[in-house]
Amino acid sequence: MHQGRLKTLTSAADELEESYINVGPIERWLSVAGAAALLAIGARRKNAPLLIGGGVLLFRGVIGFCPVYEALKSRRSELEIEKTISVFRPVNEVYAVWRNLENLPRFMSHLESVTAIDDKRSHWVARLPSPLRLEWDAAITEEHENESLSWASLPDSDVAHAGSVYFRSVPGRNATEVRVTLSYRPPAGAAGAAVGRFLSTITEDQIREDLRCFKAIVEAGERPTTAGQPTGVTLH
Amino acid sequence: MRAVCWNGRKQIRVESVDDPHLLNPRDAIIATELTAICGSDLHLYNGNIPTMQPGDILGHEFIGQVVEVGPEVDNLKPGDRVAVPFPIACGRCFYCSRGAYSFCDNSNPNAWMAEKVYGYSPAGLFGYSHMLGGYAGGQAEYVRVPYADVGPVKLPRELSAEQVLFLTDIFPTGFQAAENCRIQPGDVVAVWGCGPVGQFAIRSAFLLGAERVIAIDSVVERLEMARIHPGTEILNEDDVGDVTEALRDLTGGRGPDACIDAVGMEAHGHGLEGLFDTAKYKLMLQNDRPIALRQAINACRKGGTVSIPGVYGGFIDKFPIGAAFGKGLTLKMGQTHVQKYIRPLLEKVENGEIDPSFVVTHRLPLDEAPSAYEMFNNKEDGCIKVVLKP
DSSP states (O other): OHHHHHHHHHHHHHHHHHHHOOSOHHHHHHHHHHHHHHHHHHHHHTOHHHHHHHHHHHHHHHHOOOHHHHHHHHHHTSEEEEEEEEESSOHHHHHHHHHSGGGGGGTOTTEEEEEESSSSEEEEEEOOOTTOOOEEEEEEEEEETTTEEEEEEOTTOSSEEEEEEEEEEETTTTEEEEEEEEEEEOOSSOOOHHHHHHHHHOOHHHHHHHHHHHHHHHHHSSOOOOTTOOOOOOOO | OEEEEEOSTTOEEEEEOOOOOOOSTTOEEEEEEEEEEOHHHHHHHTTOSSSOOTTEEOOOEEEEEEEEEOTTOOSOOTTOEEEEOSEEOOSOSHHHHTTOGGGOSSSOTTHHHHHHHHSSOOOEEBTSOTTTTOBOOSSBSEEEESSTTTSOEEOOTTSOHHHHGGGGTHHHHHHHHHHTTOOOTTOEEEEEOOSHHHHHHHHHHHHTTOSEEEEEESOHHHHHHHHHSTTEEEEEHHHHSOHHHHHHHHTTTSOOSEEEEOSOTBOOOOHHHHHHHHHHHHTTSOSOBOHHHHHHHHHSOTTOEEEEOSOOOSOOSOOOHHHHHHTTOEEEEOSOOHHHHHHHHHHHHHTTSOOGGGGOOEEEEGGGHHHHHHHHHTTGGGOSOEEEEO
């Protein structure tokens, strides 16, 4: 217990430090070296742009914080993923799986649990290594049976999340095309360690795999696996 | 349990490994009665199939007794004797519902790997690389069989293991190859490669009504085995030199109506072409050597069919697309939809229309798998088909 809290504090301190150092050590040395060169040449030629450039390099080299990187990073941390998959089941059956949002953690690997509060609202818990914890409440914002479903986190949640699913019955086939859009944004202001970690686990490739798993569960009733099967002892 | 494990190119070891257990509700565990080494296992043995890992259990041709079933398997019970198709298929996706089991959408847990190379992933297979599922194979005392409510077919006790073992792969594979030729009365079918799949393609072509079947190989004992079936004509590549010319002469100047490439990626070439392909292969500029395929395309009559049961895994050079286009050929290929064929073919065995045990040349205990692979690969001792008894 005591040790656990200590670990939490240490990792929080690390996070804090990491949160403003965003330039790597080698790059910092290079920045300082570049700054020295620019400042020397700028001073000799009395060239203002060179002097300013040198100053910026000196700042990011010594402090280790680059505002340009930070701006790029925060744009990257806004996730917007769209993926589509076909499921060989009638649309009403596929829609029903999504309408019960409690099903999502069965195939969405970034979710630990979704618990319905009432018909519209639900409580979401992110899948994160302890002691990180991230949870929020969401509500269904729009639903058209067998056509589309949208939900969004409630205002002032620790992460801003929205999802939509569009269903299209494939003509002439007993199949449904499912198009999923998911967005995750850190809240306004400083994002915590949990949010940063959480957003880094959600990638396009991962969502593609998650939807493949969704399809396998709906069609075959289980996800294929080899985890736990025997394998030869390899002697190296 | 004892299992045959791949440990690298030409490194096969029989190792003691954990027994398999049920991992999914539709699984079953089978105690292997008899298993075999497939020609396609030699592609693994020779390191020609990517994404193998040391310790992988080989084998995809096996029959055995059910020892345990998962809660969702209601058609099998412990003690049932079953044949297990080599492609793993869920039985419920778009492809399975159309009988295209080897294209199953759901059985490959590593589908993303295959998608990187093939665009879309085929079904998972037993013991045939991680790109195709990474499933532990059947050259072992016990095997975990996924979707056991769909794949395994119950076998009558009266038939011997050797009579029914090849229902799991090579008999359906030869049969599908012949069926893909859309054989019409009077048709001449040429078959490149008289290994086990070629042997079953020859017999299947006759079963499907071919007038004549011409078997092509350079290994004498394989040609002799093909000749046992009445009516099969044989062509020894080493004797005739130019296979296309020989086939022209044998078909009244028309060419065969259908050509089957039962050789695949490790063909042995002759003359300059063979040297060229071997050099490119060794330099890793191509990973498959398509000599039989080129011949089949060139020899085929206009409007004919080239059917490819031989396994290809990667890229080839000098594919004669001009000849295929110029003659309007139909190309048919792919892994076998074993689940679709296994019951009707079992009936043919039961009726005595065919006895698949004719291909067996070597019977060995499982523990002798390493030397068996070597012998089969080098075609020593007249080896055509090895069965292994756990």
